Every structure is written in structure tokens, then in C-alpha cells.
Amino acid sequence: MRAAALILCLLASPALAQAPGDAARAAARALEEASVQLDAAEGSRDRVRALTQTVTAYEDGLAALRDGLREAAVRETELSRRLAAQDEEIAQLLGALSSLGSTAAPEALLHPAGPVGSARAGMLLASVTPGLAQEAKALRSDLNEVAELRALQENAAQTLREGLAGVQQARTELSQAVADRTDLPKRFTEDPVRTAILISATETLDGFASGLAQITSDEAPNSLPPVDEQKGALELPVRGQVLRGANEADAAGVKRPGVVIATLPQALVTTPTAATVRYSGPLLDYGLVTILEPQPDLLFVLAGLDESYAETGEILPEGAPVGLMGDAASDSASLSREGSGAGRTETLYIEVREGDAPVDPLEWFASDKG
Template identity: 65%
Template sequence: MKLRATLLGLMLWGGSAAAETDPADAAQDAALLLEQAGVALSEADSARDRVRALTATVQAYEAGLAAMRDGLRRVSTREGQLTAQLRAREDEIAQLLGVLQTIETSEPPVLLLHPAGPMGAARSAMMLAEVTPGLNARAQQLAQDLDEVSTLRTLQEDAAQKLEYGLAGVQKARSELSQAIANRTDLPKRFTEDPVRTAILISSTETLDGFASGLAEMADGEISSSSADISGRKGALGLPVQGLVLRRAGEADAAGIKRDGVIVATRPRALVTSPTAATIRYLGPLLDLGNVVILEPQPDTLFVLSGLQEVYGEAGQVLPEGAPVGLMGGAAPEIGAILSLSGDGTGTDRTETLYIEVREGGSPVDPDEWFRTDKDG
């Protein structure tokens, strides 16, 4: 329960809550999320379903690291804004400090003397009484700005240690997850793959469409029937990976090529999970698509995921919703690279791409009909 609550909090933080906090709070909250992910990793050893616990832990680390990147970006942006404002007001600040120092260092009797006598002194006192609150307000604002700059710089200096902790934690969690999946024996199977027939099908097809069609034909009479029905969840499924949609179905890429699925940009080594309970129909290398996972959530419906570096499981296994199916490729960025991107909000750290295609009755359909592709996954 603690693990589930931790992950829920991470996901909720990653949405609107992050936008409502100031940069310093955002960075501090992100550090707390990484600490909570570390606690979840230590608790995963005693979890009854270790695969599920470690899956949640990896996702928690990914959410925490994403929050830290966003927090650092906002901290860097805010610190730059304040620094620029202070530099632009150097003359004003110097004048303000000079006035304040003059007032503070002058002896009280001197302040009471005026060439025009008591009346002039009274007028001067009245003017000073009116000016002093404004000077104090400006001085207080200056002190607050300088204090905020100092706080933000301290947060950036401390970020390296937090990032190192998070990166080491997620790497350990991924390694333990891979081992836990390899040791798993409790998943039901709807069929046993014939590697020879699969190899013949791969060698005889030149396109994903041809392979998927051949895969459907191979199922006749060889796979136990299924009554699964997720049609009521159309349009409500989350993306199988944390990422941003780069290109939708039917949109041409730079080479003018249009595809039937969507392309999602992800960070290196991002965890890919099954968006719903489903049977693994195929997983492994296919054509020039890299590693491919084909899931069957209900009869005559296939979810095709391609571009993974590692894949988990075996063809025929029935996965529960949220079960890991693989990892994206790429190398995890060094701490220095993450810090150098802290002021960049363009998503340049999402270097990997996952292709998602949905097929119904042997034909591709727009994934937008099934997935919430308008949100960060």
C-alpha cells in the first residue's frame, strides 16, 4: 500500500501541482520524490508481487527524475531572471544603499538641524517620514531578491547529489526488475509459440502490416479463446511509456513518410508497460523496426509497440495491466548533461522514440481512438 501511495503521489505531482509551486519548492519537492522512490525500492524486496512492486519503483524514479529536471529548469530560469533584474538595477541599488547608509550613520542631533530653523527641520522630518517607508520597502524587496538568488544557487549545487542518488537508484531498480521478470513463473499462457513458424513468417514478410496479418492467421485453432473486452475503455488508456507525442497517425515526417501509428518521444531507458491486460502475441526483433512487442488486449485487436531495446516476457503469456514489456534504448545521461539541460524546456532530453500502432480486424486504426495521446505519459 505504501508503494502504491508513493507512486500515486508522484504521478499527481507531475501534473498540475508542479505548475502551482514556485521554482524552489518544485526542486525541493522533486528531491523528496526521489527519496520516496528510494524507500519504495527498499520495500520491494518484501513485496508479495515483486515484479509489480519493482515496476512501480522504476516508474516512481522516472517520475522523480523528470520532476527534478523540471524543477532545475525552473530554478535556473528564475535565477537568471533575478540576476538580470539585479544587474539592470545596479545604479538604483547603489543609490538606495547610499541613502540608507547615510540615514543609518548620521547622528540623531545632526538630523534635527536645518538651515531654515525649526520649521525647516519639521518639514524635513515630515518628508523623511513619507520617504522612509518607500525606502524600507525597496530595501526589503532587494533583500528578498538577493536571498532568493542565494537559495536557488544552493539548490542547484545540491542537485548533483540528488540526481546521482536517483540515477543510481533507477539503474538498480531496472536491474532487479529484469531479474524478477526472468524468475517469474506465475503468468498464465494462452499458447506456446512455434519458433520455426514464426521465423518463416518473419522471413516471408516485408512489412509490419504483412507480419501482423500473418500472425492473425497463425492464431486460428491454436490459441485458446478469450472473452476479454476493453472496448469500454476506448480513448481512456494511458500511453505505455512516459513521453510526448511527436507525430500522430497520418502526419508526414521530414522525409514525407506517413505512418498508421503515433511516435512518442521518451527519455533513454524509459520503462514500457502494457496499457491493459493483454496476451503477448509476439516479441523480439522484426524487420528494421528494432525490438517489437505485439499485444492482444481482446480478440481481433492488436497493440504494436516498436523501437524498444530490451523486451520482457514470452509469446503466449497473459500480462496483467501495467506489466513491464521492455525498456527503451539509449544511454542514461550523465549528471553534468542533465544539469546543462536544466535551463532548456524544449524536451531535448527525450532522445528515444516508441512507435505505437493499433490494429482492429486486421487493419490499422488511429491510436487516438484508444489512447490519451494529448497528455504526457
């Protein structure tokens, strides 16, 4: 009866999902394509745009690879635990079946219930034999999958290192390309004296935003198309996760009307839509700040950058680089750190202002960017 129970238990065990290694392999291929894209950017006429796309491709590929490896590690742990739990049951089952082997004495095949019981036992054994073969095949598949997942993770470290080196090279070249750029139109010229006076007289972001019109000279009319139809569908300006929503208190109990996005070190920040750069520089306790104006009476405030590419007065196209997040030293290939989410060490503060009042940024941005 114990052997029959073990057999039925094994036959009833559900099949597990297919290994997630394919996602990691696809991400590795994406990193290879990003490397090709970086080489192609050398001869591009619009080098800034090409390098921006390359950095984004690297970031997407690295994020996907980390996700795939995290899933692979979870899957390997799941399979290992399952196989370890079945070791004892399989050993008992094999012991019970071996007692019915061809070398057993004839009397060992007699059933206590007589010939009818022996016949029924034989029928049970015949019915479960195909199931046992199927279960053995599944176990072999699981063992092979564990071996493949381990090999995948061992090879991933080198792929991550190469990907991180590639994205760092692309970021460096992008910074140089932005510095060499001379073809962006300017809507107005910033008056540095007026800007300094406004900053020194300002104690809040509200006050600074309200006085932005004072720092301009020779301003041309707005020529950008309205973006109201894109409300709620704009991509976040950086790859990351919403860490804190609008008006949610931080650790110090301070509430701000914007959202905080947790990002990886040196993540690229881009314009969600074409916009005029109303201000770019340090401001109050927000660090480096870039204020974009997609249309009159609408401002996107991006605060917390480590490096800014934007220049006050410029008109940036959609997807143009605004700057980079900080902490380059933390951009490592550590799977445990990245996999746990601890790698998102940087934070970008996003505030949206309609007229003179802030609104919840998630009314404008889709927040599913991971």
C-alpha cells in the same frame, strides 16, 4: 524630481512569484521514498509488480527533479537580472536620500518653492518611507532566494546521481525478476517455424499484423474484459512526449499511421491495460516490437524497444513491464542536457489497429504524460 521618480518606480515594481525550489525538494523526497520502495520490493511476493512500481516511482521523481531544477535555474537568472538592473537605480536613490541626511546643512533642506514646497517635499518623503522599507525587504528576500536556489542546484547533482543509481539498480533487478517469473498464464503457444515464415514473407506491418493468427497453436478463447470504455483515457505505455503525430512526415518524408513518443534513455515501457502478447521480437525495420491484443480486433503495436520482457502468447496484467528503451550510456545527471529536452534521445513508435486498419493512437491514449 529624479529621486521622486526613482522612488515611485520602485514602489510600482510588481512582486515576483514564489521561488520554485519547493518542487525540486518535493521531488528529492520522492526519490528517497523510491529508494525505500526498492528495499521493500526485496520481500514482495509479486516482485515484478513491486519493482515495476519502483522503477516508475524513480522515473517520476527524476523527471520532477529535473523540472524543478530547470525552473529554479530560470528563476535564479530572472532574479539576478532584476537585481542587476536595479543596482544603478538604487545607487541613485540612496545618493538622493543621503543628501537629506542628518549631517546636511540647514539650507540644504530649503525648498525653491519656499516653506510650502518644503512641507510638501517632507510629506512626500514621509509617505514613501514605508514603501522604501518594504522594497528593501523584498530585495533582501530576493537575494536570499538567489542564494538558496544556488545551494539547491549545487546539492541536486548528488541527488540526481543517487536517483540514477537507484533506478538503474531497480531496472537490473526487474530484468532478473522477469527472467525468473513463471506464474503468467499463456493463451497460446507460438509456433516458431510459422513465425519465421510469416516474417520472411512480410514486407509491411500491415501484412504481418494480418497474419498473426497463423503463428499460434492451442489457442484458448479470449478471457479479458473489453476496453472500449477506456478509449481515450488509457495512459501511454511510456513516460515521454509526443514527438510526431499520426500520418506526420518524418525527416525523410515518410508518413506512418502511428505516433512517435520521445523518451529518456532506458525508460520503462508497460502495458496500458491487460492484454495478450500476440508477438514479441524483431520485425522489419522497426527494431524490437511487441504487439498487444487487449481484446479481439484491437492491437497495440509498440516498436523501438531495446530490451523486451514480454513473451509471445503470455497474458499480461495492466501495468506489467513490456521492456526498456535503449541507450543506457546517455542516462546521465547532466542538468543542461536534461533541462533542454535533449535528454529524450529514444523514440517509441505506437500504432493502434482496429480490425485490419490503423487508427490514430491518440484516440485511445491520453497524451499528457510528461
